[in-house]
Amino acid sequence: MSDLSLFLKSNKKPRECFKYAATKSLCDENGEPLLWTIKPVTTKQSEEIRESCTTEVNVGGKRNSFQTKLDVSKYLAKLAAASVVEPNLYNAQLQDSYGVKTPEELVYAMIDDPKEYSELLEKISGSAEENSLSEKAQQAKN
Numbered sequence: 834m835s836d837l838s839l840f841l842k843s844n845k846k847p848r849e850c851f852k853y854a855a856t857k858s859l860c861d862e863n864g865e866p867l868l869w870t871i872k873p874v875t876t877k878q879s880e881e882i883r884e885s886c887t888t889e890v891n892v893g894g895k896r897n898s899f900q901t902k903l904d905v906s907k908y909l910a911k912l913a914a915a916s917v918v919e920p921n922l923y924n925a926q927l928q929d930s931y932g933v934k935t936p937e938e939l940v941y942a943m944i945d946d947p948k949e950y951s952e953l954l955e956k957i958s959g960s961a962e963e964n965s966l967s968e969k970a971q972q973a974k975n
Contacts, residue, residue, distance in 0.1 A: 853871050854868055855869045855917075855953045859943065869918075870919035882911045882912055883908055886904045886907045886911060887902065887903050888902055888904070889901055910941065913940045913950075923936055927939065
């Protein structure tokens with residue numbers, strides 16, 4: 834039987850913001866990629882974003898029959914925008930400089946390399962961290 838007190842919120846480790854060079858195309862005066870500040874999105878925030886990107890669509894040929902459809906690209910773009918702290922994707926001057934009007938469009942414009950965008954999404958979703966945790970768990974078993 835486990836000690837319930839270990840599960841109390843006071844024992845929960847906070848998830849920290851981290852720095853990440855999201856693209857090689859934006860550099861400082863020394864040619865080093867600029868570091869972006871990324872904050873972890875909570876499960877609740879992720880679900881709220883997911884809900885905002887989900888619609889009900891009519892099932893073809895069946896009257897009053899619907900199924901939910903997630904716009905995955907929209908979800909990932911909103912997730913990225915919610916995670917980026919620095920640069921401020923809501924800054925009008927920054928948006929204007931790229932000719933866009935939303936934080937989601939700005940992420941696409943600033944990170945226009947599909948591989949870099951994919952890598953940012955992996956960092957945000959914690960895939961790399963989860964993989965390393967899985968590897969550590971596997972090593973512990975062996």
